[in-house]
Amino acid sequence: MTAYAIAHLRPDGPxxxxxxxxxxxxxxxMDPxxxxxxxxxxPVExxxxxxxxxxxxxxxPAIEAARTWFASPAYQELAPLRTRNMAGDVVLVDGVVRDYDPRSTAAALRAEVLGPGAVV
Incomplete structure (x- = not known):
């Protein structure tokens, strides 16, 4: 399943x-x-x-590839060039399958909160 590294970066200057x-x-x-x-x-809107x-x-291509990249010696050697110059938050997250239906998530959350078979 495709995974993403998402960063919200706040530069200290130009x-x-x-x-x-x-x-x-x-x-x-990242290439390897x-x-x-x-x-x-x-720009964000x-x-x-x-x-x-x-x-x-x-x-x-997968969360394990993202984790391995982030922990790799090549990236860890490079990262201080960014971290010395901008604050930021970085997260890794799995994507969803192509035919993902958010209603299935709502149903699972509803069952978790209200119990199996609950209908509102």
Whole structure:
């Protein structure tokens, strides 16, 4: 199942040489794990709440590939170039199957809260 690395980054200032080097080198750390950018350096359109900073979404073929990439020596060597220059939150998450139906999640949550067979 496809998995994603999602980062909400808040730069401390304009891009400096360390940040530029990080951007130039990150793809080579992802290549062995099948990673690719889906969102990078694209303005967000805030519909609710606030969103200071930037959004980055990386796609991997599976959650284990994303975990292995993040823990890899190549990425861990590179990461300080980013972390020294911007605060951020990074999460890894599994995607859903192609034919995912949110009603099945609602039914499971309803059963969990109200008991099996509960109808509201």
């Amino acid at each position: 891009a400096n040489e360390e940040v530029l080097e990080y951007i130039e080198r990150i793809q080579s750390t 794990y099948g990673g690719r950018f889906l969102v990078h350096n694209t 805030v519909m609710e709440g606030g969103w200071p900073g930037a959004l980055v979404i990386l796609e991997f």
